Amino acid sequence: MLKLVGVSKVYGSSVALSNVSFEVKKGEFVFIVGPSGAGKSTLLKLIHKEIEPTSGEIFFNGESLKKYDKKIYLLRRKIGMIFQDFKLFKRRNVFENVSFPLESMGYPFSYIREKVDKTLKNVGIYEKRNSFPHTLSGGEGQRVSIARALVMSPLVLLADEPTGNLDWKTSFSLMDLFMEINQMGTTIIMCTHNEEIVRRYNKRIIYLREGKKVYEKFPRVN
């Protein structure tokens, strides 16, 4: 589904990512771990095409991401992204935040309402559908962010430190939600420096340090 071949990213004299290669299969859950500055976020930004690699190439469903140079929005409808700071529209309520991508694509309102309500129920935030982001807790905000990504039925979900600002209890509750989403078939690539989370879930791990892939560990088969 996703393949990185010798991908590097250099900012001036600073190497953010160096010759990273790996492949992610459909329905996989992959943790990208490593300390701050290891290149985790850079890696996700490259897959999301927010930045371009200095060298190497990324393939999505067998096609180079270069194909999306003029139509990045099409790629981002297939590859959803969840951020540490949620990136919610401050002046829209929960329902409007989640429905926004569908509205921009011209879906009829009856379809939008049905799909958004269902997604909000799935992520456990339906009761807050009329609340505004500033009234939500961290965990609730992140659930809205997840709902907004899921409503587009993405093939891949990228999550950049989604539990970074949350307490333990909320973090694990959210992780359980990610696992459920993954079990429904969505490929997930998650960056985290939280080793406790990584240990708790038996998933593939790619470890980065100073921009290099230092090791890779596949899940134990019971």
Added chain:
Amino acid sequence: MKSFLVLIREIKEAFINIKRAGFLTFITILVITISLYSIGMIYFFYLYSNKVREGIENRIEVSFYLEKNVTEERIEEIRREISLLPEVENVRYISPEESLEELKKEYPEYASLFSDLKENPLPPTFFVKPRSIFSIKLLTEKVNEIPEIKGFFYSKELVDKLIFSIKTFSILSLIIVFIFIGIFVFFIGVNINLSIFNRREDIEIMKLLGVHPNFIKVPFIIEGMVLSLISGVISSFLLYKSYIEVSSLLNMVLPFIKVNFYDLRGFNPYILVNIIGLITSITVSFFILRKYLKEVYP
């Protein structure tokens, strides 16, 4: 159907943005209204000056004097030759006898003086009405080439003053119109740039969500159009009131040129200010957004 729903939502977004902008929206409408109103008033004075010019032009004739012994056939030939010139509106010939009769009628107190004349001193004359005062010079040059024409007369000083006034007024109006269009462009530009700045976080999120660039761009363009239309309607109303007031004032000051605005020939000023407003706002929005979106949405 999808495109229609997208358009409806783009319009909705534009109105939400206008409402949120509050004070900025008010200031922008105010400045655009002042600009469009000023352009409309300049246009009014332009139409008025045209009417004044036409009024004066209608009274201006060039008299061409002929030699005395020209035959009637030749006079007719010359009349035809002059009337065929593109600079000529119409030509009338007056014989020396007719000229003398006109003089007698015009100045009855000198009737006896005219009767005592042994020989009619007045030359046969062509009175030529030019199509425009701007073509008088060329007209006199062309007609003067006819051998039987021995001289001509027109109110050169008046014509020169009129030409100078028209040219000065045209240049000044054009400069003022450009200044106001410049102010208008500047404020529409400031409004859009500030709107983009206020919404930069939202635009960034939209970009990350895979929203089509047009869904980001079109609400800004609609916003500019709506602000221009509101300003256009307000300035049209103010222009309507002003035209009535200014027309009656001009009729008092210059009673010999009666002005009824609706008699002035020209493009409808209300449509004109709205078209100027719309075209300017669409153009400015388009260029600013193209530049901005190239940066954020390569």
